[in-house]
Amino acid sequence: MRLRSLVLIVACALAVPQVASADADAHYKQGLAYKNQGKTDEAIKSMESAVADNPKHGMAWGSLGNLYKTKGKIPEAVKAYENAVALIKKDKVLWANLGMAYYRDKQLDKALEALTTAKQLDPKDAEILGNLGTVRRQKGDNAGAIVDLEAAVKLKPDDAGFRNNLGVAYRVAKRDDDAIKAFSKAIELSPNDPGFHFNLAVVYRRKEEPEKAIPLYEKAVKLDPGNADAYFDLGYMYKLNHENDKAIGAFQKYLDLNKAKKGTEDKAASQRICEEIAAVGGTGKGCDTKPPSKTPPKK
Numbered sequence: 505m506r507l508r509s510l511v512l513i514v515a516c517a518l519a520v521p522q523v524a525s526a527d528a529d530a531h532y533k534q535g536l537a538y539k540n541q542g543k544t545d546e547a548i549k550s551m552e553s554a555v556a557d558n559p560k561h562g563m564a565w566g567s568l569g570n571l572y573k574t575k576g577k578i579p580e581a582v583k584a585y586e587n588a589v590a591l592i593k594k595d596k597v598l599w600a601n602l603g604m605a606y607y608r609d610k611q612l613d614k615a616l617e618a619l620t621t622a623k624q625l626d627p628k629d630a631e632i633l634g635n636l637g638t639v640r641r642q643k644g645d646n647a648g649a650i651v652d653l654e655a656a657v658k659l660k661p662d663d664a665g666f667r668n669n670l671g672v673a674y675r676v677a678k679r680d681d682d683a684i685k686a687f688s689k690a691i692e693l694s695p696n697d698p699g700f701h702f703n704l705a706v707v708y709r710r711k712e713e714p715e716k717a718i719p720l721y722e723k724a725v726k727l728d729p730g731n732a733d734a735y736f737d738l739g740y741m742y743k744l745n746h747e748n749d750k751a752i753g754a755f756q757k758y759l760d761l762n763k764a765k766k767g768t769e770d771k772a773a774s775q776r777i778c779e780e781i782a783a784v785g786g787t788g789k790g791c792d793t794k795p796p797s798k799t800p801p802k803k
Contacts, residue, residue, distance in 0.1 A: 528558030535567060547571050555587070562591030566598050573605060581605045589618075596625035600632050607639060615639050623652075630659035634666045641673050649673045657686075664694035668703060675707055683707050698727035702734050709737055714745040725757075732761035736777070743784060752786035759788055 535550030548571045554564035569584035585602035592598055603618035619636040626632065637652035653670040660666060671686030687704035694700060705720035721738035725731055739754035755777045762774050778791035 525558050525561075528554045528561050528564065531557060532561060532564045532567070535564070535571075539567070539571065544571055544574055548575070559587075560591055562588050565591065566595075566601070569598075569601060569605065573601070573608075578605060578608045582609055582611075594625060596622045596629060596632065599625065600629075600635065603639070604635060607635070612639060612643055616643060628659060630656045630663065630666065633659070634663070634669060637673065638669050641669075641676065646673055646676045650677065662693060664690045664697065664700065667693065668697075668700050671703060675703070675710075680707050680711060696727060698724045698731060698734075701727065702731065705734075705737065705741075709741060712744065714741040717741045718745065730761060732758050732765075735761065736773070739777070739780065743780065748784040748786070751784055752781055752788075755781050755786075756788055759790060763790065 531550045531554035535547045535554060538544075538547035538550055548568065551564050551568040551571060554561050555568060558564070565584050565588035569581045569588060572578070572581035572584055582602070582605045585598060585605050588598045589595070589602055599618050599622035603615045603622060606612070606615035606618055616636070616639050619632060619639060622629070622632045623636055633652045634656035637649040637656060640646070640652060641649035650670070650673045653666060653673055656666045657663070657670055667686050667690035671683045671690060674680075674683035674686055684704065684707055687700060687707065690697070690700045691704065701720045702724040705717045705724060708714075708717035708720065718738065718741045721734050721741060724734040725738065728734070735754045735758040739751045739758060742748070742751035742754055758777055759774055762769050762777075778788045781788040781791060
């Protein structure tokens, strides 16, 4: 009697997952349909229902991770991708997506591990190599970053982003000539990206070649007028080139942008720029150039 009851229970238990699996597949397909229609919120609800009905639905977990990422829900995306790779262990795209989710969640160690796994699954995927190189550089492994980024550039020579990131790695390694070549190629491929102009200008600034740095900084701020760092550097290049009026203008622009960052203003940098303005004979708006009074104020 007990044995029969047990068999009946097992039979019922076996039947439930089959129903749940069918329901999960239906929710999954509906989620894909919503996703294709651009209905992200509805797609998320359907995918959440799919994994609730069948927690071992790896494809639903992967799709859910993509949807969470689209909505900027990075911690949720991380969990979804973790569940996906636990079920589908040899999908390079899932590992790559998990790596970048970790990266956006500021978990660099885990990002490195996930992207390394993705690379092992496909050593010739340029996107994986490029992302892995960027993470390696931020982890302090600049030599490893250069290896991966050079490989990415070789696989996709017309990708401006890879060229730029390789340039940054070269610049960190103080390989300035190589950095110049990489950034110049990035600009050639994508001439309207302000970051590429800024990055190349930084190399020339470090080489103390203002005549080459200035046009690049000017282009950077033209393309991105809110780039305070570019105005900061541009002011110094103008000063080095004995263009004091232009230096004052660039420094003042930096001050205005810096002070607009409510709650995140770099006050030490503002003070430094105020001193630089005074040093070239100017008066910065908002700067207190007077020495502090030694006499206590009257009550």
